[in-house]
Amino acid sequence: xxxxxxxxxxxxxxxxxxxxxxxxxxxxxxxxxxxxxxxxxxxxxxxxxxxxxxxxxxxxxxxxxxxxxxxxxxxxxxxxxxxxxxxxxxxxxxxxxxxxxxxxxxxxxxxxxxxxxxxxxxxxxxxxxxxxxxxxxxxxxxxxxxxxxxxxxxxxxxxxxxxxxxxxxxxxxxxxxxxxxxxxxxxxxxxxxxxxxxxxxxxxx
Amino acid sequence: xxxxxxxxxxxxxxxxxxxxxxxxxxxxxxxxxxxxxxxxxxxxxxxxxxxxxxxxxxxxxxxxxxxxxxxxxxxxxxxxxxxxxxxxxxxxxxxxxxxxxxxxxxxxxxxxxxxxxxxxxxxx
Numbered sequence: 611x612x613x614x615x616x617x618x619x620x621x622x623x624x625x626x627x628x629x630x631x632x633x634x635x636x637x638x639x640x641x642x643x644x645x646x647x648x649x650x651x652x653x654x655x656x657x658x659x660x661x662x663x664x665x666x667x668x669x670x671x672x673x674x675x676x677x678x679x680x681x682x683x684x685x686x687x688x689x690x691x692x693x694x695x696x697x698x699x700x701x702x703x704x705x706x707x708x709x710x711x712x713x714x715x716x717x718x719x720x721x722x723x724x725x726x727x728x729x730x731x732x733x734x735x736x737x738x739x740x741x742x743x744x745x746x747x748x749x750x751x752x753x754x755x756x757x758x759x760x761x762x763x764x765x766x767x768x769x770x771x772x773x774x775x776x777x778x779x780x781x782x783x784x785x786x787x788x789x790x791x792x793x794x795x796x797x798x799x800x801x802x803x804x805x806x807x808x809x810x811x812x813x814x815x
Numbered sequence: 816x817x818x819x820x821x822x823x824x825x826x827x828x829x830x831x832x833x834x835x836x837x838x839x840x841x842x843x844x845x846x847x848x849x850x851x852x853x854x855x856x857x858x859x860x861x862x863x864x865x866x867x868x869x870x871x872x873x874x875x876x877x878x879x880x881x882x883x884x885x886x887x888x889x890x891x892x893x894x895x896x897x898x899x900x901x902x903x904x905x906x907x908x909x910x911x912x913x914x915x916x917x918x919x920x921x922x923x924x925x926x927x928x929x930x931x932x933x934x935x936x937x938x939x
Contacts, residue, residue, distance in 0.1 A: 731901040755899065759865065763899025766908070771891040773850035775909025780901035782863070814899070815865025 692788050692804035700756055700790070707752070707762075711800050713792060718803040720791035721776075729783040729813030735776045736766075736791045738801065742774035749796040751777055757787035759814055782813035831858045837932035839920060844939045845912045853884075854907045857922050857930060863898040879904055881923040886936075887916030912936055 693715075704713055721735035736751045751766040766777050783789075786809050792802040831838050840854040857879065864876030882894040892908060910918065919933035 758899050759863070760897040760899045763897045765895040767893040767895070768908075769891050771886065771889070771911055771913070773909045773911035775850050775852060776907065777909075778905075778907035780905055782899050782901055813901075815863050 692790070692806075695756075695788060697756055699761060700754060703754070703761055704792075708794070708800050711798060713800045713802050715802055715804075717801040718791050718793045720789065720803040720805050722789055722805050722807055724805065725808045725810075726783060727810040729785070729809040729811050731780045731813070732783050732789075732807065732809075733778065733780050734789065734791075735778045736793070737776040738774075738793050740795070740801075742770075744770045745796075747772075747774075747796055748793050750794045752790075752792040752794070753779070753781065754790040754792065755781065755783055755787055756790070758782070758784050783807060783809045784812050784814040785809050831856065834858055834860065835928065835930040837920070837922065837930055839918065839932050839934040841918070841934055841936060845936060847938055848911065848913060850909050850911050851936075852907055853910050853918060854905070855920050855932070856903060856905045857932075858903050859922070859924065859930075861898055861900055861902045861904060877924065877926060879922045879924045882906070883921045884908070884910075885919040885921070886910060887914060912938070 717738055717740050719735075719737040719739065721737070722732060726732040734753065736753065738748055740746070742748065747770050748768050750768065751764075752762055753764040753766075754762050763781060764779060781789075786807065788804045788806050790802055790804045792800060794800050835858065837855065837857040842851050845851055859879055860877055861879065862874050862877040864874065866874050868874055876898055878898040879896050879900070882896060883890055884892040884894075891910065894906065896904065904922075915935075915937055917933045917935050919931060922928075922930040924930075
C-alpha cells in the first residue's frame with residue numbers, strides 16, 4: 611500500500627541519521643590535531659557510505675524505523691501522529707459513537723493511496739486480521755475523513771453471515787487529511803487504522 | 816496472454832447508464848460455504864449539495880443513504896452512506912455462500928428513491 615511512501619520516509623530518515631555521525635565527527639575533531647581530524651573525516655566518510663546499507667539492511671525493521679524516524683528525527687514533536695492530529699470534531703464523534711471504550715490502534719488494515727490527485731473518487735479497502743467466527747465478528751466498519759463535511763461518511767453493519775473479507779468502496783475527500791478506518795467487534799472491542807492522504811482536487815465542493 | 820481474471824456473472828447485460836440502474840457481480844463458480852466477494856454498482860449522481868451548476872444555481876444534495884443486502888430473504892448486511900461516497904457508488908463486500916438463494920440489494924436515496932437489483936447465487 612504505502613511502500614513508496616515508506617521508502618521515501620526511510621530514505622529521508624536514513625539521510626538524516628547519516629548526517630548526524632558526520633557532524634559529531636567534525637565537531638569532536640575540531641579540538642584534535644590535523645591527523646586526528648583527517649582520521650575522523652575518513653571515519654565520517656565511511657559512515658556516510660556504510661550508514662545507509664547498515665540502517666536499511668533489516669527490511670521490515672527499516673520500514674518501522676522509517677515511520678518512527680519521520681516523527682522523531684525531524685522538527686516535528688515526537689508524539690505527532692494520527693491521534694495527535696485528531697481534530698476535536700473527530701474526538702467528539704468517537705466519544706458519541708463509542709463512549710468510554712478505547713479506540714485501539716491495530717488489526718484493521720486500511721488500503722488507500724497516500725496521494726489522491728482527484729478527491730472525487732479515492733478507492734479505499736477495509737479489512738481486519740482477526741479471526742472471524744460466529745461468536746467473534748466485525749459488527750460494523752466506520753470510515754472517517756477528518757476534514758470532510760460529513761466526517762463519518764460510511765458505516766458498514768455486518769453479521770456472521772457476511773463471513774470475513776474486505777470491504778471496498780470509493781470515497782470523496784475535500785482536502786489533505788487523515789482517513790480513519792474503525793472496526794467495532796461484536797464483543798465491544800474497537801480497532802482502528804489511519805492513513806494521511808494528500809488530496810489534489812477537492813471532491814466535496 | 817489469456818486473461819486470468821475469473822469470469823463473473825452479471826445481473827444486468829451491458830453497462831448501466833440511467834439513474835437507478837444497478838449491476839451485481841458474483842464469481843462464476845461458487846463453492847458451498849465459501850466466502851465470496853460480491854460487487855455492486857449503482858448509477859447515481861451522489862450530489863453533495865455544495866456544488867453549483869454552470870448558471871451558478873446550487874445543485875441540491877441527492878445521494879444514497881441506506882443500502883441493505885438480503886440473502887434468501889434474510890438481511891445479512893446494512894450500509895449507511897452519506898454524500899461522501901463517490902458518484903456511481905461501487906461497493907465490494909464479503910458474503911458466506913451457505914445456500915443457493917438470490918442476493919438482493921436495495922439502495923435508498925434522500926429523495927425517496929428506492930432501487931433494487933438481485934442475482935441468483937448458484938453453486939458450480
